[in-house]
Amino acid sequence: MPWIPRDARRRGASLHEALRPMLVAAQVFALMPVEGLRQASPASLRYLQRPTEHILARLFNVVHAYECSPGGLSWLQLYLANEFPSAYHYIGFSYWTSAWLATINTAATFSWNYMDLFLILISLALADRFEHFNQDIARVFDRAVPQKIWQRIRENYCSLAHLAHATNARINKIVLLSFTTNLYFICYQLLNMVIPVMLPSIYSPYCYPESSSFHFSLNPSMLEMVYRCWSFAYLVARTCAVSLSAARVYEKSHEPKRLLFLVHPKSYGVEVQRLLDQINSDEIALTGFNFFSITRTFMLTVAGTIVTYEIVLVQFNNVSNAQESNMANKTFCSFEYY
Incomplete structure (x- = not known):
């Protein structure tokens, strides 16, 4: 590696x-x-x-809050209200609460990123073990060797298969959490990029005060659009990296079949046949809590799911245009001083 x-x-x-x-x-x-x-x-x-x-800068929200702020430190309250609107709806606004929420949000964000990195590293390490095993077969498959050699190779495969199943049993919940989380945020970020184009009427290009509230501009600035595009591309790339790394385990574990069909006639025997039968019957792959196995074709399934859900979300927003507009004007755009 x-x-x-x-x-x-x-x-x-x-x-x-x-x-x-x-x-x-x-x-x-x-x-x-x-x-x-x-x-x-x-x-x-x-x-x-x-x-x-660790301090995680949310630059585009800070810029928007500063533009909408009437002055002083009000931009900070606008920024925090935009970061955690649902929480403040139930527990009220305070700077101590905001600091606590920001700490949890930062830790959760980095844990989410590290979870995918952890899966990539474990997948590559496990696939590399199978790659070394395949190299052992490649050195002897076209030569006449004793059956004891093939017995040792088969026993090594049994050990690797046990390692793969044990690893999957430990991390399959993490795999499920990773894919469901990434799928949700890919759909969410893609919707944020599509809605301004599909429903431009609900976006107001100005921030303006109304009584005790300050309305936050929903018209995406260049900075926000750059962030949305980068975030979407990053999520897709990271999901693909996790999928390809995990799928490599499945591919490398089934790769010996091609060489076993080409074994030297004098070497072919019971041990070779047992090894071939085990590879054909044993499903070695990382799974999402045993709901799905990660292969390259699984990536196409995920892509199709994203497209399907995105079409449903866009159609739903088209049907409820008026409701979305009212919600944006009354809730999502405004920041009240608590």
């Missing part, structure tokens, strides 16, 4: 050594607070109990 240091690849790096650069990078974002990453054995890892901080 290209992200493993060259010297570690030469001596046969362990999974702990292979994941070390990414674990160090995760600590920058207050994730995986452990010590002992530079030790040779993962048994030396210890969790750290110390607070960490």
Whole structure:
């Protein structure tokens, strides 16, 4: 794998050594607070109990809030009210509450990103194990070798299959959470990009005061459109990265079949046939809580689901144009001082 240091690849790096650069990078974002990453054995890892901080700038919301602000620190209240409108509806506005919500939101955002990174690394590491196994078969499949060699190869495959099933049993809930979350936010961001085009009448290009409320412009600025496009592209790219990495496990685990059909006639025997039968019958793939298996064709299913739901959402918004307009003018556009 290209992200493993060259010297570690030469001596046969362990999974702990292979994941070390990414674990160090995760600590920058207050994730995986452990010590002992530079030790040779993962048994030396210890969790750290110390607070960490990170500031996540939401630039386009700050700019909008500043433009709508009448002056002073009112822009901060407008910004916070736009960030957590549902929460303030139930618990009321305060700066202490805002700080608490912002901390939770930041931690959740980085945990969400790291969850996908974790799945990518685990998938690549597991697929790399199968790749080494395939290389072992490629070295002997066209030669006459004793059955003991093929017995050892079959036993190695059994060990890898057990490792793959055990790994899937540990992370299949994370896989399900990752795909459902990414699917939701892809549809959400795509809808945010489509609605200004489909329903331009509900967007007002101005911020203006009305009694005790300040109305927030819904007309997307260039900064906001850049953010929406970048966020959508980033979500799609990250979902594709997770899908392709996880699908690589399925592909590499089934790759030996092609070579086993080409085994040297003098080597073909019971062990080769048992190995071939096991590969054909054993479904090795990462799953989303066993609801679905991640393969390349699964990506097409996800893409079709996104398109279907987006069409439904756009049609729903077209039908309820008047209701959306009223809601935008009364609720979504306005920020009240609590």
